[in-house]
Amino acid sequence: MAIRTHYKEADIRRLLEAGMNNTQIARQLRITRETAAQVREELGYPLAPRSVPPTPQDKFTAATVEVDGGHMVWTGERTQDCSPVLSHSGTKLSVRPIAYEIQHGRKPAGRVKAACVYAWCVAPEHQADAVDRDRTRTQPRQLDAAAALLGAN
Template identity: 40%
Template structure:
């Protein structure tokens, strides 16, 4: 029996007879079931297939929103945080978005940085380490600005002192030598 290559590929990928029949516009019983039997493949398991990874499940449950944000379409906790269940565990959508963006597990609590409630856009989250580094940078900038202000004020004071000293020397010179210049 000759079996179409596209039919064999879909069967090997684990698609159901009905799904293959719809996609290839063939009869499920006469064509797909016979090909499955000829290839020695078992019947496809019914129901929705679980996502291979939490990241795939994350992308299935998001929807683009205005302003470059992602809206969460999945379940939320009692506290209103976006979450999903994968591998028998409840996972935070914020943590998954952070892991996708940074390629590592977050440290501590993950919070959105864009101030948009419930945003799960990849790259819009910070963990404890990121927030600490941002606070350090802000403190450095504040200190730098205070130091620069002090330095500018000190420079101005030195300039005023220098001008006053030059004026006193000129007055003294005029007092000693008069108009002999």
């Protein structure tokens, strides 16, 4: 018994090999999704895994542009007061805590602000939370104390 195949079988096979799903194949070859699904089955290809939805981190990367000095400009959505936000699962997430988590691997404590010279910068490595800011504020005092000790000797 001959296996019935589609006249675009070679093209479909090529796209299946490339890991495309039925919708993508249908669009590319101007065939129906049903045909793509049918040929996939006939050729013995497994169902394409459902595409993984983008994480907030993926969305962050997609909406930032790196500029000179490693600073990053946010090109995505903003709130009315210009804070960068991104939509995720139907809610608006503040972008800076996401940037912070990318860099530090943990959620920030308190407000996250750019620690570099640009208030608009969203570069993950340039974000500081309340704890980081406290630390940089106390450091000069500790240095003063050390200097005073050295001076006393």
